[in-house]
Amino acid sequence: MLDHRPRRFRSRFRDAGRTNPPLNTRAEDDLRFIRQTMERSAAFTAVPGWGMVGVGATAFPAAWLASRHAFDGRWVQIWVTEAVLAIAIAIVTIQNKARRYGLPWTSGPGRKVALSFAPPVAAAAVLTLPLLRSDPGHALPGTWLLLYGCGVIAGGAFSVSIVPLMGVCFMVLGAVALFLPPFLLPVLGNWVMAAGFGGLHVLFGIWIARRHGG
16 A cells, blocks of 8 residues: 555656746746737837928828819829828837837737727728819818718727827818808818828927927
8 A cells, every 4th residue: 555655746746847847948938928918008108209290291292282283183293292201200109109109019009099090091092083073172181081080089099098089180171171251272172181181280289299208
């Protein structure tokens, strides 16, 4: 009887060693879980204030060029070119700020911002051609501003608190543009766009740069 007890003890000890992972492995798994949880729950703070100022600066020359055209294909080309340039500036500056502060921007909150922001902006792009074909091109400034504001509010829910407020300002400006008399839009339409995509980006960009580190 005495001979069997040590054997059982050693056997159970060996089995426990096989089923329980080493302490350092468990610690690494716990740290990985904590890091992933924090990334998923944290706000997206890599919003580039000075980059946003740069985005806004591109809207002013675009408005000046577009003011020479009616709401036609050439007008749309000018603003689409400005949008592509603005997106490029935004991506580069977001990446730079995220790298500088060691923040994730393609996972966790950054992905939530992108997935929330994209649908309203895609809706604005889809609506552009039908509106242009049916000749209510004067509705484009208000439509773009309104849907862009929706995207900023949706994406801003996962970012710093000032971003949703910027989205509200875009929506208000878009609503104003939609209800302007048509005879005023050839004069004011481009400057409403400049006030939104230019002025609001610059103002909120300076605020973000000063309050959230560039």
